[in-house]
Amino acid sequence: MSSLSAISDVESIAERAFEPVQAAIDTGKIPGGVLGIVTADGARAILNAGNAQTVPNQRPMEKDTWFDLASLTKVIFTTSRILDYALEGQIDLDAPLISVLPDLRQYNADAWERKVTFRECLGHQTPFPAVEPIYTYGRDPELLRAFILQREWRKGPPVYSDINFILLGFALERIEGCKLREMVPPEGFAFSAPKHVSAATEDCTWRSKIICGEVHDDNCYALQGAGHAGLFGTADAVLNFASDLLENADSPKVELMRTKLSEKRSHGFEHRHDGWPGGDNCSDGTIGHTGFTGTGVWVDFDRKIGWTLLTNRIHPTRHFDSGIAELRRAVGDLVVQS
Incomplete structure (x- = not known):
């Protein structure tokens, strides 16, 4: 296949898969969106429509609009960095977090939190709750870090939990000797973005303003950087990440990302299962992740294609x-079906 025909093919796929995105915009379900698709041979297409902001002013959505990627931070930044350290021998994935965070629940040597491992956090196989309004306990980021480390967390069945990745972020801070926002993110990403080129998020009740260009996640904002959220990027940047996974599909790092740890989770990622956000048409060799703000990335290694939907x-x-859940599935089905 020539590069010209490959580009033409991926553009055709993108146009078809963008139809439900356009419909969601036209019916007022979402203000705007960007869909990007990339193939293993490097062909890519990006389509955009709607508005990046509607309140209090209206700005159009562009192909290079910056998005608060929310929980895509977990895979693009935190998982990738943790796995790098594991492969370098600085972290044992099956060792407890206290191998790097010895002060976790330091006043109770038998606390269950002290037995939780890096791998369990990556695969969301811990008893931590899904989420906690940590920001309501104060605005001093150092005090909040101590609170998270010393709190006696309520124990429950394994669920997808932000706490897992907040703790992994703390581990990275200890290893690198600096706060997370002082670390260099992957090329093309940042921990904030200029307002005039960013997609706006929520009219925040406790910050009393429209959030734009700064992290939406309340806990990440209060901690001034955390491992579960806070990364910003464009569709091109997310496609570069997906393209890198396709190009290095057989590398030890990507193999770990693809290795299943439970019915729904691999190391950091969600893998294909019935009813998942990537749609039903993708192969079993597909991983992906979503973000609360309306973002997502998926990579089908068998069909050698990746896509991102940013809203x-x-x-x-x-x-x-x-209707974001239905929209993601509809887009994924059309990408792979096409």
Whole structure:
């Protein structure tokens, strides 16, 4: 296949897969969106429509609009960095977090939190709760870090949990000797973005403003950087990440990302299962992740294609049925079917 025909093919796929995105914009479900697709041979296409902001001013969505990627931070930044250290021998994935965070629940040597391992956190196989309003306990980031490390967390069945990745972020801070926002993110990404080129998120009730260009996640904002959220990027940057996974599919690092740890989870990622956000048409060799703000990335290694759907579905409020779950699945099905 020539490069010209490859580009033409991926553009055709993108146009077909963008139809439900356009419909969601036209019916007022989401303000705007960007869909990007990349193939293993490097062909890519990006389509955009709608608005990056509607309140209080209206700005159009562009192909290079920056998005608060929310939980895509977990895979693009935190998982990738943790696995790098594991492969370099600085972290044993099956060792407890206290091998790097010895002060975790330091006043109770028998606390279950002290037995949780890096691998369990990556695969969301811990008893931590899904989420906790940590930001309501204060605005001093150092005090909040101590609170998280010393709190007696309520124990429950394994669920997808932000706490897992907040702790992994703390581990990275100890290893690198600096706060997370002082670390250099992957090329093309950042921990904030200029307002005039960013997709707006929520009209925040406790910050009393429209959030744009700064992290939406309340806990990440209060901690001034955390491992579960906070990364910003464009569709091109996310496609570069997906392209790198396709190009290095057989590398030890990507093999770990693809290795299943549970019915739904691999190291950091979600793998294909019935009803998942990537749609039903993708192969079993597909991994992906979503972000609360309306973002997502998926890579089908068998079909050698990756895609990202970036929306500002919580603008100006999260308290609205945007239909994002159905939209993600519809787009994924069309990408792979096409």
